[in-house]
Amino acid sequence: MTGETLGDPSKAVISKPWLPKGCNYCFTGGKAVIFVTGLCDDGCFYCPVSRERLGRDVFYVNEEKIDFGMLEMEIERSGASGASITGGDPLAVPGRTVSVIKRLKRSFGQEFHIHLYTSGRYANKGILWELYSAGLDEIRFHPTRKHLLGKIRQAARIDGWSVGVEVPVAPGFESWLKSIIEFADSAGAGFVNLNELEVSPANIYELEARGYKPSRKKPVVEGAFEAGLRLVRWAREKGFKVNVHLCPATYKDAVQTRNRFIATGRLDLKPYEVLTPEGTVKYGVLRSCKVPPSGEYEYIGDEYRGLPDIEKIRITASQHGCLGFVEEAHPTRARKPVIESVQVYP
Ligand code: SF4
Numbered sequence: 001m002t003g004e005t006l007g008d009p010s011k012a013v014i015s016k017p018w019l020p021k022g023c024n025y026c027f028t029g030g031k032a033v034i035f036v037t038g039l040c041d042d043g044c045f046y047c048p049v050s051r052e053r054l055g056r057d058v059f060y061v062n063e064e065k066i067d068f069g070m071l072e073m074e075i076e077r078s079g080a081s082g083a084s085i086t087g088g089d090p091l092a093v094p095g096r097t098v099s100v101i102k103r104l105k106r107s108f109g110q111e112f113h114i115h116l117y118t119s120g121r122y123a124n125k126g127i128l129w130e131l132y133s134a135g136l137d138e139i140r141f142h143p144t145r146k147h148l149l150g151k152i153r154q155a156a157r158i159d160g161w162s163v164g165v166e167v168p169v170a171p172g173f174e175s176w177l178k179s180i181i182e183f184a185d186s187a188g189a190g191f192v193n194l195n196e197l198e199v200s201p202a203n204i205y206e207l208e209a210r211g212y213k214p215s216r217k218k219p220v221v222e223g224a225f226e227a228g229l230r231l232v233r234w235a236r237e238k239g240f241k242v243n244v245h246l247c248p249a250t251y252k253d254a255v256q257t258r259n260r261f262i263a264t265g266r267l268d269l270k271p272y273e274v275l276t277p278e279g280t281v282k283y284g285v286l287r288s289c290k291v292p293p294s295g296e297y298e299y300i301g302d303e304y305r306g307l308p309d310i311e312k313i314r315i316t317a318s319q320h321g322c323l324g325f326v327e328e329a330h331p332t333r334a335r336k337p338v339i340e341s342v343q344v345y346p
Pocket of ligand 1: 041044047048049087088119142
């Protein structure tokens, strides 16, 4: 990736041709994340999906919980040039998933790249064909049980479809992952992505109960990266055709998510907000004012927002009897969750 492409989805280029096309879009922050449902019957002990979402039939685009009808509007706000469809298991609601794919292709054109994640539990020939016909560009399986491996072969039989595997890696997963890689290779899949197993509030207790420890440096399972490296080397020695790739968790957070925030921030920045290099937005806030401040402050909810100029916020807050803050948030519609809220007056 060149510096030029950072956070600019319009410049989503194939800079790493050995990787799946969907990954190249993610690097530039060019993929919107569509969480199509939280429904899933796989019950993985390591599931990182928050309990606000898992098992609930909810619909999110990026960090926004929205009505299905607002799909295109939210994609436009992020300036995405593609989307990844995830969950839960998107195939638990096949009608909605197919409808999302059709709408995105109709609204943003055939070039709008879409990939989807599924365990394969609900996949069958009919559903796979429907997804392909609707315009799904790439399908990534996360097989959770041996009998689901056959779904990879069913998908790979569809000519011209990009079919691969994306699975978490951690110590103790190696022998299962070796059998997945061998199967994916024999089934004609194009790639196997190994993701360092992430530790989140949703899975920490289950992981610790099984003896896993969080790494001291980042929110992943200790030893996950090394386990992934061993698998990549093993696959290379075996001479498999399938491309086995290790995706470090830091890359996801520090590059993909940051670039997506920067891209959204650029398109959806209020005149008084400042976009930071980390993809967050900063602004000043006046609350509980005795006298309303002038028109240069925007009234939102029950507060006034303006430039994050500490001196100016202090002076205005003292003149109008307000509490003054400087806040930093992700570029979500509501500018929440707040990363930092610093009271600067009184
Ligand atoms: S298949 Fe995915 S969403 Fe479902 S339980 Fe497993 S990790 Fe969670």
